[in-house]
Amino acid sequence: MEKTTVRQLYRETSRYLNKPIQVSGWVRTVREAKNVGFIELNDGSFFKNLQIVFEEALPNFAEAARLGTGAAITVRGTLVESPGTKQPFELRATEIELEGPVAPEYPLQKKRHSFEFLRTIAHLRPRTNTFAAVFRLRSLLARAIHEFFQDRGFVYVHTPIITGSDCEGAGALFRVTTLDLTTPPRDEAGNPDYRQDFFGRPANLTVSGQLNVEAFCLAFRNVYTFGPTFRAENSNTPRHAAEFWMIEPEMAFADLRDDMDLAEEMVKYLIDYVLTRAPEEMEFFNDFIDRGLIERLRGILAADFVRLTYTEAVEILAKAGADFAYPVRWGADLQTEHERYLTERVFRRPVFVTDYPKEIKAFYMRQNDDGRTVAAMDLLVPGVGEIIGGSQREERYERLRDRMRELGMREEDYWWYLELRKYGGVKHAGFGLGFERALMYLTGMQNIRDVIPFPRTPGWLEF
RNA sequence: UCCCCGAUAGCUCAAUGGUAGAGCGCCCGGCUGUUAACCGGGUGGUUGUAGGUUAGAGUCCUACUCGGGGAGCCA
Secondary structure, eight states: OEEOOHHHHHHTHHHHTTSEEEEEEEEEEEEEOSSEEEEEEEOSSSSSOEEEEEETTSTTHHHHHTOOTTOEEEEEEEEEEOSSSSOSEEEEEEEEEEEEOOOTTOOOOSSOOOHHHHHHTTTTGGGSHHHHHHHHHHHHHHHHHHHHHHHTTOEEOOOOSEESSOGGGOSOOOEEOOSOSSSOOBOTTSSBOGGGSTTSSOEEEOSOSHHHHHHHHHHHSEEEEEEEEEOOOOOOSTTOOSEEEEEEEEEETOOHHHHHHHHHHHHHHHHHHHHHHOHHHHHHIIIIIOTTHHHHHHHHHHSOOEEEEHHHHHHHHHHHOOOOSSOOOTTSOOOHHHHHIIIIIISSSOEEEEEEEGGGSOTTBOBOTTSSEEEEEEEEETTTEEEEEEEEBOOOHHHHHHHHHHTTOOGGGGHHHHHHHHSSOOOEEEEEEEHHHHHHHHHOOOOGGGSSSSOOBTTBOOO
């Protein structure tokens, strides 16, 4: 008797129909009458369930009828066409073997649970429809990202998780130490003496792999990172987590236009990839999470992304006459309400905003000839907001050094980053894509905690 | 971190400052193919935590914890 998966049964039905097969999985629900019973079985291989039919002739009919939601079983029988309308076929069982019983207090019911409750049982929630779909899509999206870049010759670089620099000052840092925090060794000034710490200096978890990946960019030409990043900010929003994953491509001999071209091509590639490869999951998101999702994503495949400068954006917003809580003013960063207005009301599609004032952007962004803006770009998408932030990098040694001095940065901390500009430095550009934000955009899920298997947020480190 | 709202049975929610309830789940029974199956019965509580006000607190007050919405920071 052939061991099969539910995925195989759905994808190659004719091969298995009217043949004896064996499946193993977890019970989603049991319905029983006096002498016939039904089990919805999910084996983890496929989004949809397999209906098991068992009748009085089954030796352990009573035991099967008492199976609880969550129990693990192996079923042998024949796959037949189903007289019911909700499934094309079903497994007529000749044998049902209990692999793992389930205690009656199993918290997952067949009815809908709130996402807030399911977060408190993160070890069980992947067994629900929504999270099975979310995390299969997460896996698929990771693969799509690698395929996109590797197919285009990009080299995957593992940048360090532990760093000695605070990279661009992008947010609060998690300190990494082996010092005894109750009685740390002290230096002459009475501060903790990091010379005696593991690395002989302060160490932190990375907030970005960008600076490191630039070194590889200037060797391999086109590179990308894809890994975890950590921000110790006390951010309590549906879009922030303390631990998240980021994709950071970097291209040599490329300017801001090339950067936007890559970002647009990538976003469209990812949409097409998940629509093609996970149709059941996407249909589920469309029906139960975000009505209109698929139509919206298809529309984006066909649309050209809008590209406008920060200065143009400010003009549009100023003329809009909308009632903003924060006034629009050249020189101030765009507020969330401004970004949403642009992408959701004015253009109704993804929007690149470029050439921001240098004062509100990072030190490494390339200074424009106007002396007051830098070659930066943010990609704003309806529903999620900022999903990508990128720039052309400052490749001119003196300009970069002077900007760092203006900002009071310690050059010696960035000696190797500056050296990249001395030894064959070329124009180059890249961006950062929040992996979870992309996943939210593609699934319609509205809280980042619900697209991370075991999310870490301020005050929450369960599991 | 700031503003607003919330926390009651395993879950989702009711309860005028006056005896803590319902639906679902779970357990038992019934039902000839079910589809969130259905029908009947039963089970189920330190009302988030710690204080306070009151003759009396789920209800009012304070702090804290966690959650939701918004903002900031950003991906």
